[in-house]
Amino acid sequence: MIWWHAVLLGLVEGITEYLPVSSTGHLILTAALLGLDTPEHKRSVDDFNVIIQGGAILAVLGLYWPRVLQMIRGLLGKDPAGFALLVNLFIAFLPAAILGVLLNKHIKAHLFHPTPVVLALALGGVFMIVLDLRRTGRLALAPYAAKDITDLSPLDALKIGLLQCVAMWPGTSRSMMTISGGVLVGLRPAAAAEFSFLLGLPTLGAACLYDLAKNLHHSKRDGVPNVFEDLGYTNALIGIAVAAISAAFAVRWLVAFLNRHGLVAFGVYRLLLAALLAALAASGFLTIAPSA
Numbered sequence: 154m155i156w157w158h159a160v161l162l163g164l165v166e167g168i169t170e171y172l173p174v175s176s177t178g179h180l181i182l183t184a185a186l187l188g189l190d191t192p193e194h195k196r197s198v199d200d201f202n203v204i205i206q207g208g209a210i211l212a213v214l215g216l217y218w219p220r221v222l223q224m225i226r227g228l229l230g231k232d233p234a235g236f237a238l239l240v241n242l243f244i245a246f247l248p249a250a251i252l253g254v255l256l257n258k259h260i261k262a263h264l265f266h267p268t269p270v271v272l273a274l275a276l277g278g279v280f281m282i283v284l285d286l287r288r289t290g291r292l293a294l295a296p297y298a299a300k301d302i303t304d305l306s307p308l309d310a311l312k313i314g315l316l317q318c319v320a321m322w323p324g325t326s327r328s329m330m331t332i333s334g335g336v337l338v339g340l341r342p343a344a345a346a347e348f349s350f351l352l353g354l355p356t357l358g359a360a361c362l363y364d365l366a367k368n369l370h371h372s373k374r375d376g377v378p379n380v381f382e383d384l385g386y387t388n389a390l391i392g393i394a395v396a397a398i399s400a401a402f403a404v405r406w407l408v409a410f411l412n413r414h415g416l417v418a419f420g421v422y423r424l425l426l427a428a429l430l431a432a433l434a435a436s437g438f439l440t441i442a443p444s445a
Contacts, residue, residue: 167399208396276425
């Protein structure tokens with residue numbers, strides 16, 4: 154890997170992590186276009202793509218620092234609303250934290266292949282289109298309410314957390330499931346996105362640390378280079394920095410876009426991306442497979 158590879162991967166990660174379009178699908182495609190999905194480097198590249206999520210975490214911490222401070226004050230007993238939000242985030246985080254550890258290897262072994270990934274992208278696209286049409290009353294169903302993030306109940310948070318578990322299926326998109334879950338429990342799309350961003354702090358943080366620990370353990374046990382030695386410490390820092398900057402812009406843009414247009418455009422985009430990945434995988438240009 155050379156420095157501009159790290160820039161491109163960081164850019165793709167930052168832009169797609171919080172958009173409901175599947176960062177996994179985009180990173181797979183980018184790695185293939187850059188020629189980085191070779192067997193000897195695949196494990197390191199896969200782990201690199203998880204580690205640079207740290208940049209996306211930094212972006213949300215910077216943009217939503219007032220909310221984080223509110224939760225800290227709540228933890229200290231000085232802000233009841235902040236404490237309620239913190240409890241709801243913990244409830245929403247817990248299902249994926251438990252199931253992620255239990256099912257991680259099984260999911261990668263059985264679902265990280267072309268058909269499941271493409272299917273997840275396509276079905277997710279249809280789901281988002283139907284959900285937004287119902288939300289706006291364009292289907293023959295009552296539109297959803299328009300609650301704010303502070304109106305969530307613990308049961309609402311649990312429902313969002315359970316939907317986040319579906320995103321362990323590669324190609325589904327954590328952001329898609331958590332934003333859709335927020336809309337399903339009555340949040341406005343922009344408020345659902347904010348809850349999704351905040352939920353990403355513990356979820357992405359845990360995933361980064363878990364994959365990094367596994368990579369370092371695998372390196373020490375088998376006597377092979379770890380992700381930093383294989384791809385470069387400087388490249389990792391570049392990827393994280395670029396991901397942080399691009400994620401900050403993406404988050405700002407997404408909130409404004411959702412306020413004006415809703416979810417339909419992202420559903421259509423997912424369908425187009427699914428068709429592209431299916432064609433590239435069928436031609437042999439793109440490899441979608443778990444690390445050896």
